[in-house]
Amino acid sequence: MNKPSLAQFFIGEQQRGNVSTVEMAPLLEDIATACKEIALAINQGALQGTMGSLDAQNVQGETQKQLDVICNDIFIAANSKRGNIAGMVSEELEQFYTVPHQSVSGEKYLLLFDPLDGSSNVNVNISVGTIFSVLRCPTGAPHPQPKDFLQAGKQQICAGYALYGTSTILVFTTGHGVNGFTLDIETNTFFLTHPNMQIAADTNEFAINMSNYRFWQAPMQRYIDECLEGKAGAHGKDFNMRWVASMVAEIHRILVRGGVFMYPIDSRAKSQGGKLRLLYEANPMSFIVGQAGGASSTGYQDIMDVTPTTLHQRVGVIMGSKNEVIRAVSYHSSKH
Ligand code: AHG
Ligand code: MN
Ligand code: MN
Secondary structure, three states, X not given: OOOOEHHHHHHHHHHXXXXXXXXXXXXXXXXXXXXXXHHHHHHOHHHHOOXXXXXXXXXXXXXXXHHHHHHHHHHHHHOOOOOOXXXXXXXXXXXXXXXXXXXXXXXXXXXXXXXXXXXXXXXXXXXXXXXXXXXXXXXXXXXXXXXXXXXXXXXOOEEEEEEEOOOEEEXXXXXXXXXXXXXXXXXXXXXXXXXXXXXXXXXXXXXXXXHHHHHXXXXXXXXXXXHHHHHHOOOOOOOEEOOOOOHHXXXXXXXXXXXXXXXXXXXXXXXXXXXXXXXXXXXXXXXXXXXXXXXXXXXXXXXXXXXXXXXXXXEOEEEEOHHHHHXXXXXXXXXX
């Protein structure tokens, strides 16, 4: 195989002078290790008897799956050893986590993550994922404060996801484009299979949970109505629809063949701002989508411009192929 391994890719990035990738390389190596362990835990779930739900609810008020907690523990352990991460925020932890044994010197980072995205799919053998975002720890101190995590998405220095699908794929950006690596299970090594991923500006495929139609705001209903009208409608083209119910799988599909993904604010989720979480779902995916030439918005502002006020804050999400995002967003500002 003449594809570079993840380690060889980092050497290449050094030669290309992409300093942010070089800076993130050790951290990304640890994340890659975590994702390999998570892939194995998911793969073994039915055999190990870990596919069930727990009695517990997470801070989102959602019933936790056993694997939500297992994947959370794996991610924390694998990323705590090197000592360069000061604190972590996870979907599965109400409060942020302070890493106990940190190195005494060097830049410190904050790691924000959704350890198991799409966990309702895990026991029906449909793709799930892990999403992560990296921020600088502003204080540089061993004890980050909650406010240190409340940075807008444009402050991210790295973001990525692992998709546990027909193969395990790790996709990330450090601000130098988007690259995807497939896990070779024979050698337990990631190889670069999806260099410089780009999202086509135009698409005729949308992803939304249509069963929520009656709860959406009028601009989103109008956008989808027009998609459904096909060639005869305002878009002038027929649309196809997909809904996996794993954001990672949807965004990966969009990176590979285009599309627009929406989880808009709706009347049930209005008071909480939407369904998807800003810090560890919407922001990292926005960074990736933007680096691949796509766009992302809450409907009212660019996702990465939102100033967070709480760790588990939620937002409306419209992201993917640029021209469709622009069209959907324009309806939110339109008076007609
Ligand atoms: P999680 O499993 O981490 O809670 O995330 C699930 C999210 C997202 O991945 C997906 O797009 C959406 O929830 C699915 O929601 P519905 O079940 O409402 O369609
Ligand atoms: Mn999720
Ligand atoms: Mn999750």
